[in-house]
Amino acid sequence: MTLTSNSLFFTTLFVTALMFGAVVWLWPRLARQGWRQLLGRIGLILVVQVLTLSAVGLAANRSFLIYGSWTELAGREKPAPISQDAGGTSAVKLIGRQKPDVPGGVNKFLGGELEKVMIQGERSKIATQAYVYLPPEYFQKGNEKRVFPAAVVLTGFPGTAENLLHGLRYPKTALSLSKQKKTQPMVLVLMRPTVAPPRNTQCVDIKDGPQTETFFGTDLPKALTGAYRIGASPRSLGIMGDSTGGYCALKVALEHPEAYSAGVGLSADYAPEIDGESGDLFHGNAAEEKRADLLWALDHLPQGKTNFLVTTSLQGESNYRPTQKFIAKVKDPARVSSITLDHGGHNFKTWNREIPPSLEWLSARLTTE
Structure with a gap:
């Protein structure tokens, strides 16, 4: 059973309930004095705990998708091997297609399509998996040569890409906003x-x-524009x-800034x-x-024509003061916008409030012209 499967979670709940019942049934027999009874009581308590x-941990992992597999949980996950098929170039290899969890997702002309891919970096020699959501307009008649803007969306650490599909619902939100x-x-x-x-x-x-910086800054844009109808200009690509x-x-x-025209944190x-x-x-x-310290970099490195959006909360977030410093340090020709909630936290609930306006902001700053 996989770490995030329903069968594992409900089996653990069932076994926990059975064990609790066993404790209630056996406890009177173990109430007598004696080292065997003492060890029995300790053992039952430890097993139930x-x-x-385990059930609580599995429930939390199912909600936040912190770890996607047993090997990842154990810290034994290995980087994906570099494929030799691409001849040492940045490339995207299709692993499979699936219906996105969006209204009309059974029909790609109505709900778009979700591709699972392996992305290989030419300079970085990094290979990693990703999901690519193609909107329904990508497949609709008359758009065969249409070029689209794109957004690279990153989860946190040690989260999985599935966070962005389920917990944070990026495809569903993007489709709704587009409609x-x-x-x-x-x-x-x-x-x-x-x-x-x-x-x-x-x-x-x-x-x-x-x-890693080379992968995201150089290899990834090259691979994406080579595999999909995405604008080749940095004005067509954002990252959040x-x-x-x-x-x-x-x-x-x-x-x-030669690769991305907008960044959202x-x-x-x-x-x-x-x-x-x-x-x-x-x-x-x-x-x-x-x-690597962004506040230092804003003071000492040239700022390109990049648009930034940063979010924080007056209460519940530890990054409020650094966010204000970041905003103050952005200088022309760069631009900065911000979202500050009254209350929030470092969690999916807060980010789900911020994602719709962030996608609107990003869309308004990307163009394929």
Whole structure:
């Protein structure tokens, strides 16, 4: 059974209920004095606690899709191997197609289509999976040569790309906004920033390690425009994400205006977090460590014609003050907008409130002309 399957979750609930009943039934027999009865009581309590915590953990993981597999949970997930079929170039390889969870999703002319792909980077030598949502207009008659804007959407760490399909419902929201004429039809590239699992590389090029910034800043745009009818200009491509994905989106948009014209950070960090999951990102390179701090970079590096959107909350978010500093440091020719909620938190509920206006903002700043 897979980690996120219904069968595992409900089996765990059923076994927990059975064990609780067994405890109630057996407890009188174990109430007598004696070391065997004592060990029996301790064992029953431990088993029930372990099963209860497992059920709670599985429920939380099903809701937030923190881990997508047993290997990922155990920290043994390995990066995808580089395919030799593409001849060392940036490329997109189709793995499969599925119906998106949107109204009319059974018909691609009404609900669009969801492709699961493997994206291979030419310069970074990184290969990683993603979902590509193609809007219904992509397939409709008369649009065979139409070029579309696109948004790369990143989840947080250690989340899975499925977060963006289910918990955050990007395709469903994008389709609804498009039907209401609040946004233009856009291609969505849904993925996680963890392209070298299990390490949290936070979109940094690591010496003798994963070249994550190169993948997102250079390889990914090239691969997407080569595989789909997406505008080749940076004005056709934006990037957005939440939490660690929000930091990556802002970082890549700031440092690669030649590839992306807009970046959206939902509850974003503004500097990489160095811990056991990231490892040593900079290996003593002080210049690269400073460049990775977005507040420092805004003060010391040239700012291109990039549009930024950042979100925070007056209460419930720890990034309120850094967000205000980020806003103050953005200078012409760059532009910055913001969303500040009265109350919010670092969670799906808050981001689901922010995603619709963020997609509207992004759509208004992307063009294929």
